[in-house]
Amino acid sequence: MGNNLWKDTWLMTVRNIKTTLRNPFSFIPNLIISAFFLLVYEGGLSGISQLPTFEGANYLAFILPVSIVSAAIGGAGGAGQSIVKDIENGFFSRLLLTPASRLAIVLGPIIAGMLQLVVQTLLIIGIAFLLGLEVVTGFGGILFVLLIAVGWGLAFAGYSAGVALRTGNAQAAQAGTFIFFPLIFLSTTFVPYDLIEAQWLKIAATINPTTYIFESMRTALIDGWVFWDLMQGVFAILIVCTITITFAAVSAKKAVSRG
Amino acid sequence: MNGKIVVEHLTKTFKKGNVQAVKDVSFEVEEGEFFAFLGPNGAGKSTTVQILTTLINATSGKAEVAGHDVIREPEKVRRYIGVALQETGVDPDLTGREMIELQANIFGFRKEEGKKRAQELLEIVQLTEAAERRIGNYSGGMRRRLDLALTLVNEPKILFLDEPTTGLDPSNRMAIWEELRRLNEEVGTTIFLTTQYLEEADSLAHRISIINDGEIVATGTPKELKAQIGNDLITLTLKDENQQAEAVEYLRGQMADVDVISRHNKVLIYVEEGTKQLLEVVRLFDQEGYEIEDIQLSSPTLDDIFLKITSEKKEGVRADGE
Ligand SMILES: Nc1ncnc2c1ncn2[C@@H]1O[C@H](COP(=O)(O)OP(=O)(O)OP(=O)(O)O)[C@@H](O)[C@H]1O
Ligand SMILES: [Mg+2]
Numbered sequence: 001m002g003n004n005l006w007k008d009t010w011l012m013t014v015r016n017i018k019t020t021l022r023n024p025f026s027f028i029p030n031l032i033i034s035a036f037f038l039l040v041y042e043g044g045l046s047g048i049s050q051l052p053t054f055e056g057a058n059y060l061a062f063i064l065p066v067s068i069v070s071a072a073i074g075g076a077g078g079a080g081q082s083i084v085k086d087i088e089n090g091f092f093s094r095l096l097l098t099p100a101s102r103l104a105i106v107l108g109p110i111i112a113g114m115l116q117l118v119v120q121t122l123l124i125i126g127i128a129f130l131l132g133l134e135v136v137t138g139f140g141g142i143l144f145v146l147l148i149a150v151g152w153g154l155a156f157a158g159y160s161a162g163v164a165l166r167t168g169n170a171q172a173a174q175a176g177t178f179i180f181f182p183l184i185f186l187s188t189t190f191v192p193y194d195l196i197e198a199q200w201l202k203i204a205a206t207i208n209p210t211t212y213i214f215e216s217m218r219t220a221l222i223d224g225w226v227f228w229d230l231m232q233g234v235f236a237i238l239i240v241c242t243i244t245i246t247f248a249a250v251s252a253k254k255a256v257s258r259g
Numbered sequence: 260m261n262g263k264i265v266v267e268h269l270t271k272t273f274k275k276g277n278v279q280a281v282k283d284v285s286f287e288v289e290e291g292e293f294f295a296f297l298g299p300n301g302a303g304k305s306t307t308v309q310i311l312t313t314l315i316n317a318t319s320g321k322a323e324v325a326g327h328d329v330i331r332e333p334e335k336v337r338r339y340i341g342v343a344l345q346e347t348g349v350d351p352d353l354t355g356r357e358m359i360e361l362q363a364n365i366f367g368f369r370k371e372e373g374k375k376r377a378q379e380l381l382e383i384v385q386l387t388e389a390a391e392r393r394i395g396n397y398s399g400g401m402r403r404r405l406d407l408a409l410t411l412v413n414e415p416k417i418l419f420l421d422e423p424t425t426g427l428d429p430s431n432r433m434a435i436w437e438e439l440r441r442l443n444e445e446v447g448t449t450i451f452l453t454t455q456y457l458e459e460a461d462s463l464a465h466r467i468s469i470i471n472d473g474e475i476v477a478t479g480t481p482k483e484l485k486a487q488i489g490n491d492l493i494t495l496t497l498k499d500e501n502q503q504a505e506a507v508e509y510l511r512g513q514m515a516d517v518d519v520i521s522r523h524n525k526v527l528i529y530v531e532e533g534t535k536q537l538l539e540v541v542r543l544f545d546q547e548g549y550e551i552e553d554i555q556l557s558s559p560t561l562d563d564i565f566l567k568i569t570s571e572k573k574e575g576v577r578a579d580g581e
Contacts, residue, residue, distance in 0.1 A: 011364050019352035022393075086350070094348030094409065097312055099337045100365045258316040258333075 008101040012108020013115075016082050020116060026081065027116060030074025034124055037067040042131060045190060058222070061135065064128050065217035066189050068149050069210060071120040073180050076153035079113030080160025080173045087168040092255075102256040106165070106248075110157050117153040121146055133221075141220040144230065151237035152213050156180050158244035165251040187211040212236035260339060261326045262290035262416040262449040264311065269320035271306050280306040282473040283320070288451060288466075290416075293443045295464035296453040303473040304453035305345050308421045311451070312342045325416055341410030345421040347402045348409075351395030355386050355405050358394060359412060366413040380408040383438065400431035407435060411442075417449040418442065424459060432459075439463060457564065461485075469564065476568045488567060491533030492559040493540060495526050498550040506549045513543050518567060529559065529567060 020026060041063045049059035083106070086092040095105045125133075125142060135141045163176040186204040188196070188211050196202050205211045216233025219226050264287065271281040281303045288294040296304050309315045311324055313333035322329045325339035349358055356377050363373035381387045384404040389397065394405065403423065410418060420439070424432040440463065442448040454460050460467045461481045468478040477484060497503055507521045510528070517536065518529040530536040533556045544551055559567075 008365065011361060015350070015353070015361055018357075019350060022352045089351060090344065090346040090348035091350045092348075093314065093344060093346075094342075094362075095365075096314060097337060097340075097342045097344075097348075098362070098365045099334055258314060 004099070005101045005104055008104030009107050009111065012100075012104050013111045016109045016112030017115065019082070019085075020078060020112060026078060027074065027120065030077075031071065031120055031123065034067045034071035034074065034120070035127055037063060037070060038124065038127055038131065041066075041190065048191065048195075051195070058134060060128060060131055060133050061221040062192075062218060063190070064125070064133065064221060065145070065214045066184060067124050067128070068121050068145065068217065069152060069184055069213060070181075071124045072117050072149040072153040073156050073184075075117030075120045076113050076157035077160045077176075077180075078116045079110045079157040080162075080164040080176065081170075082109035082112065083161055083164035084168065084170045084173045087164070087255075088170065092168075096256060102252075105256065106161065106252045110161055110248075113157050113160075114150060114153060117150060117157075118146065121149045135221050136224045137220050144220045145217045148213060148217055148233045148237065151234070151241065152210075155237060155240040155244050158241065158248040162244065162248040162251040165248070165255040168255075183208050183210045188214055209236040209240050260335075260416070262447070263323070263326065264288040264294075264417065264449070264451060265321075265323040266307075266311070267321045269307070269310060269322055270318050271303075271310060271315070272318045280473055281310070281317070284470070284473070284475055285320075286468055286475065286478065288449060290449055291443070291447045293439075293450045293463055293465045294452070295460035295467045296451070296470055297455070297457065297460045297467050298453070298470035299455060301472075302470045304470060305421050307470075308342075308344070308419050308451070308453060312340060312419050313337060338413065339416045340419060341413065341415030341417070342419045343403075343406045343410045343421065343423055345425075347406040349394045349402060349405060352393060354391050354393055355397070355401075356381065356390040358405065359408055362409050362412045368412075376412060380411055383411070384408045385434065400427050403427060403431065404434065407438065414446075415448065417451065420450065420452045422453055422455065425455065436463060457559070469568065471568075484564075488529055488559055488564050490558070491530050491536075492557050492563055493528040493530060493533070493537050493554065494557065495528070495540070495554040496524055496552045497526070498552045500524050502549050506544065506547070509547060509549075510540065510543065514539070520567060522566065527563065527566070529563075 038060070042060050045063070046059035049062065083092070086095070086109075092105070096102075125145070137144070159180065160173060160176050164173045167173065186201065187208050188205055193202070193205060196205060212232040213236055216230050219229040223229065266287070267285050269281055269284045270279070272279050284303075284307065296307065298304050306315070310317045311322055311329060313329050313336050316330060324336045327335040329336050353361065359377040359380055360373045363376045364370070368376055381390050384407055386401060386404060386408070389401060394402065397405065407423065410420070424435055427435070439450060439452070443450050452463065464481065466478065466480055467484055468475045469484070470476070477487065479487070497506060503521060503524065503526065507519055507526055510519050510526075514536070520527045528536070528540060537554070537556050541551065541554065
């Protein structure tokens with residue numbers, strides 16, 4: 001059955017992309033919200049980048065990671081939503097009744113979700129360039145930012161797919177998003193760490209992995225190739241991905257097994 | 260590989276709620292046979308289908324489908340069967356044609372072959388006109404027909420259909436009956452169908468098992484079962500309820516070859532030839548002075564059959580105990 005894995009994964013992925021495109025309302029709101037971060041906060045808060053802590057950095061480059069992470073979570077969340085939809089429509093059972101590779105049945109929506117993420121992230125970066133973004137590390141830096149977005153998206157895709165497979169319930173999968181999304185705001189979202197005044201928010205930002213994602217993206221966009229600063233995001237991704245992908249794999253195994 | 264189903268002592272207990280959904284069920288379906296599982300809500304029909312089609316594992320017992328064990332060789336079983344579960348399994352965002360082509364590709368058809376197969380099947384289930392529309396806009400009957408087409412993609416040796424006509428209007432139901440008959444007679448497909456309708460099992464199946472509360476309570480050809488049950492049912496109530504027990508005894512004495520059952524204030528009489536025996540009952544009661552308040556002649560429903568079979572069982576137990 002090994003050679004079927006590729007073919008089946010391909011079929012499942014194409015099918016998921018097709019159905020996502022046919023439901024524009026599954027991604028347009030998230031894209032608008034993500035673009036909103038860029039446009040509104042760049043317009044409204046960019047004055048604070050005059051503060052010395054910013055060391056002359058461009059606020060657009062500072063806020064861009066927030067917008068990207070928001071888009072990434074929206075895109076990757078599509079994986080869980082597709083799975084829930086299939087379970088609710090009985091289509092998931094129909095797939096289990098065919099000789100299709102069990103792994104492909106679960107991988108298809110996850111890969112499609114990741115592709116959705118890449119497209120959304122590129123769109124956001126494109127908008128940022130239109131607004132006048134300048135990146136110190138150039139093309140390589142953009143690629144790094146994209147990779148971090150994919151990694152963080154994968155962590156969330158694992159989580160959302162896991163919840164979907166475990167519950168088969170749209171509300172529960174939706175509720176899952178509400179755990180990752182607020183993490184965006186309990187972080188160095190709008191101002192650097194040193195400017196955060198509330199002690200609780202400082203603590204939240206320190207334990208919140210999203211902070212390290214933001215900071216490594218900002219390093220690439222603003223500071224340049226500072227190895228350990230860049231790696232903090234990579235480590236955060238490795239740790240969170242290990243947890244969520246394991247969760248997804250265990251849930252998937254349960255969902256396709258015959259208890 | 261063969262087109263047979265062999266089930267031995269199958270039991271399924273759901274941990275959730277500790278429900279024994281299937282209790283020590285055994286039966287065999289021959290290659291090319293049309294077999295029906297007839298039973299009311301919650302009888303264990305869907306659970307049996309899910310076990311036989313590799314979706315869930317049995318708690319104990321053994322099942323072979325198409326010559327392969329459903330637990331040890333599920334992949335092989337899946338190649339040779341077509342399954343329409345009770346709930347249709349389709350993606351509402353695809354068109355009917357795309358849905359069938361996808362199913363064909365999963366089963367290993369190449370692109371062009373898959374397209375050809377989809378066209379054939381769309382014609383068979385009369386969905387060519389709706390083929391380019393999204394399934395989300397299909398009516399219930401159209402979805403059922405599409406679901407049936409999907410089960411046929413791999414030219415299965417054995418078809419499992421869980422209540423394929425429940426909720427359909429008569430014309431859709433007829434269309435599905437026609438197609439199932441054709442598959443069974445012309446193609447030689449073995450069919451395992453579940454239904455709540457006696458009429459459906461009667462008109463389609465070679466053999467019927469009646470399942471109730473997880474247990475098979477009777478098996479036979481429609482003719483055998485009917486002979487056991489009676490073709491027609493006379494239901495009557497007496498003016499004076501106090502006479503009922505006496506009247507039932509009297510009738511049993513007079514009409515030895517019919518089954519007479521007393522339920523609440525009604526007397527049920529299972530007979531072979533309705534009108535003739537109805538007149539006889541009226542005549543006998545008239546003679547003895549039992550005044551009839553109301554009398555009706557009908558075909559027995561599934562309910563009546565269960566009542567009869569379960570009451571026979573009880574009587575059997577009583578007889579054994581004495
Ligand atoms: N996944 C499950 N978990 C717990 N109990 C279940 C599950 N599936 C079915 N049951 C129980 O098992 C019994 C048999 O259910 P089943 O669905 O097999 O009946 P059925 O004959 O198909 O009924 P219907 O005509 O309503 O479809 C019922 O009591 C049902 O509540
Ligand atoms: Mg059922």
